[in-house]
Each structure stands twice: as C-alpha cells, then as structure tokens.
Amino acid sequence: MTGHVDANGSGPTAVRAWRPAVPGVSEVFHARFTDHAYPAHTHQDWTVLIIDDGAVRYDLDRREHGALSSMITLLPPQVAHDGRSAVPGGFRKRVIYLDLSVIDERLIGPSVDHPELIDPLLRHRLAQLHTTLARPGEEVQAQSRLVLITERLQDHLRHRPAESPLRRPDxxxxxxxxxxxxxxxxxxxxxxxxxxxxxxxxxxxxxxxxxxxxxxxxxxxxxxxxxxxxxxxxxxxxxxxxxxxxxxxxxxxxxxxxxxxxxxxxxxxxxxxxxxx
Missing domain, CATH: 1.10.10.60 (Homeodomain-like)
Structure with a gap:
C-alpha cells in the first residue's frame, strides 16, 4: 500500500506515515512537533532525517547532538537516541527508515560518532526522494534516487572512521x-x-x-x-x-x-x- 494522508490534521502535532513499495524502505514518516519529546529508544533500521523547520537536540549513545535544516542526520540501528525541539515553536521533519540491506552495518561506528552530514546536494536529493515516494506509481524513480542517495551516504561514512567503536564491556x-x-x-x-x-x-x-x-x-x-x-x-x-x-x-x-x-x-x-x- 502506498501514498499517505494527514494522520493528525493541523495543530501542535501533525503526523503522516506510509510504507512505499520500494525495496529497502521500511517506512516514511513526516511530523511536526511543538512540545513533544521522544523518549530514549532504538530502531532496527537506519534513520535518515532532514529538518524542514526549527531544530532538534538529541542524545545518541549518551552524547548530545543537534539537527538543523542545513544537515542530513543519519542515525544508526540499535543505538539509543531521544529527541526534542531545540527552539521555541517546535520542529518539522521528514524521515526515511532504511533496512539493513541498504547501508552496510559496518558503518554503524562512524555514524555514531558523526551522525550529522553537511552536503547540500545530498539534502536536495533526499527532499526529491520524499516527493517521489509520496506519488503512487513512481516506485522505479524512487528506487533509482535511493541508490544514488545511499551510495553518497556510505561514501561520507567511509571517510569518517569511528573514533570510539562500539566495543563495550559485556x-x-x-x-x-x-x-x-x-x-x-x-x-x-x-x-x-x-x-x-x-x-x-x-x-x-x-x-x-x-x-x-x-x-x-x-x-x-x-x-x-x-x-x-x-x-x-x-x-x-x-x-x-x-x-x-x-x-x-x-x-x-x-x-x-x-x-x-x-x-x-x-x-x-x-x-x-x-x-x-
């Protein structure tokens, strides 16, 4: 099933979510939050996040980070994170969840240390992908865009070796x-x-x-x-x-x-x- 509708209307919180028929994409999630704060949690998938309005402050692996509209944020699977607005008025975001077949698990370490990426072209391509994913019948175009995006994401991470690989006791x-x-x-x-x-x-x-x-x-x-x-x-x-x-x-x-x-x-x-x- 593809496509989406507004799941919560206008107001302090607006949420839209859908599962496009594109291999590797587990879910697409759009949201606007004002006062909501995410509790600490993990995902089985890679989380690719762009901010359209406002800013987000979050902790990843017990270290504080920020997400701005100029950035792409790539959160790795199985690593705890939370999230809350960093500015009055909240934030608006778009997220694509990608399963483990799409991005190499060996890049989790670099992503923990460097989840924020500055790449205007990549951000533009992600915005285009969201538009394409919202249109039924455009699955081939979306898949083509996704391949180029994930290749560029992985290139970023491969040039950022992990400073503190996940080698904890026990x-x-x-x-x-x-x-x-x-x-x-x-x-x-x-x-x-x-x-x-x-x-x-x-x-x-x-x-x-x-x-x-x-x-x-x-x-x-x-x-x-x-x-x-x-x-x-x-x-x-x-x-x-x-x-x-x-x-x-x-x-x-x-x-x-x-x-x-x-x-x-x-x-x-x-x-x-x-x-x-």
Whole structure:
C-alpha cells in the first residue's frame, strides 16, 4: 500500500506515515512537533532525517547532538537516541527508515560518532526522494534516487572512521539478551530465565545490557514493540490485532505507548495508509 494522508490534521502535532513499495524502505514518516519529546529508544533500521523547520537536540549513545535544516542526520540501528525541539515553536521533519540491506552495518561506528552530514546536494536529493515516494506509481524513480542517495551516504561514512567503536564491556552478554528480546517480542521474556540461559546473574545481565545499549531491557522491548506495531498498522492490520501481534496487552496498552513515543493514536497512525492507493 502506498501514498499517505494527514494522520493528525493541523495543530501542535501533525503526523503522516506510509510504507512505499520500494525495496529497502521500511517506512516514511513526516511530523511536526511543538512540545513533544521522544523518549530514549532504538530502531532496527537506519534513520535518515532532514529538518524542514526549527531544530532538534538529541542524545545518541549518551552524547548530545543537534539537527538543523542545513544537515542530513543519519542515525544508526540499535543505538539509543531521544529527541526534542531545540527552539521555541517546535520542529518539522521528514524521515526515511532504511533496512539493513541498504547501508552496510559496518558503518554503524562512524555514524555514531558523526551522525550529522553537511552536503547540500545530498539534502536536495533526499527532499526529491520524499516527493517521489509520496506519488503512487513512481516506485522505479524512487528506487533509482535511493541508490544514488545511499551510495553518497556510505561514501561520507567511509571517510569518517569511528573514533570510539562500539566495543563495550559485556557486549556479547548484551547482544545475546537483545537477540532473546527480539525473538520474544510478542510473548515476552522472563529475565531470570534469560540470565540462567546465558549463565550470568539477573542483575549482571541488566547492567550489561544497559551499559551496552544505553537503555534498560524493558525500555528496549517497549520501543521494539512500538516499532513493530507501527509497521503492522501501516500494513492495514486492525488496531487490536496489531497490539496483540506486537506484544501489547490490548489496544489501550498500545495506545498509551504510541502516544508517548510519537504523540498520536493508533487510529490516526493507521489511517495514514488506508485508502491511499
């Protein structure tokens, strides 16, 4: 399903989202926020962000950064970040989420250290891509634009070697727990059982995970469930079914967490992709 509609109208928050039929693009997300602040979370995908109005301040891997309208911001998968407006009046942004087949995972380190890119041509091409992705029937053109954009993004990162690669203590333990959490999004995971399976104490497991990923296991799990619910909603799944499939107790449980994450309701978010071609 392609295309999009305004999911929240005009006002303090406006959100649009859709899943174009373009390989490698997991989601397109446009939003205007005034007072909303993103809690710390991670994505499974690469996040390519441009700011159209205002400015954003965010922490990535416990270091503060800023996103301006002159920049492209590339946030790597599996690294915790948050976000809030850096100026009165909020900000307006456009985001493309790209899956791991599109940008080399080995570039995560350079992206952690240097998420902000100054490249007017690349920014122009990204704006063009957003326009193309919003038009049904332009998938071939969008795919062509995406190839040139991702090539240029990777060229930037390859010339920026990581200053502090992600080589933290206990990373194998943390990675194992992350894999278990991902395997059990819908049914949940008992941390005591997970610790016994990995061969460490529960307290050690939680500390290792938090040190490696920048947020505790329960917040990682909630963020991943919200991410899965978003994709299911944009695929047209009924809200109650999407909530259960993503691991939430019920529709109200999903609604609370989606509101906390992106300041909109499941119904509004789902309507971003309904009846749009």
């Amino acid at each position: 990373q194998p333990v943390a990675r194992r727990l992350r894999d278990l959490l991902d395997e059990h999004l819908a049914d949940g995971l008992d941390l005591e059982h997970a610790a016994a399976e990995i061969g460490v104490t529960t307290a050690y497991l939680i500390r290792a995970f938090t040190a490696s990923f920048g947020l505790p296991p329960h917040r990682y799990l909630t963020g991943r469930r919200v991410e899965r619910a978003r994709r299911l909603l944009l695929n047209g799944m009924p809200i109650a079914d999407a909530a259960i499939a993503a691991g939430f107790y019920d529709q109200a449980h999903l609604s609370r967490h989606l509101q906390h994450m992106i300041n909109t309701t499941p119904g509004r978010y789902r309507r971003s992709a309904i009846g749009t071609g």
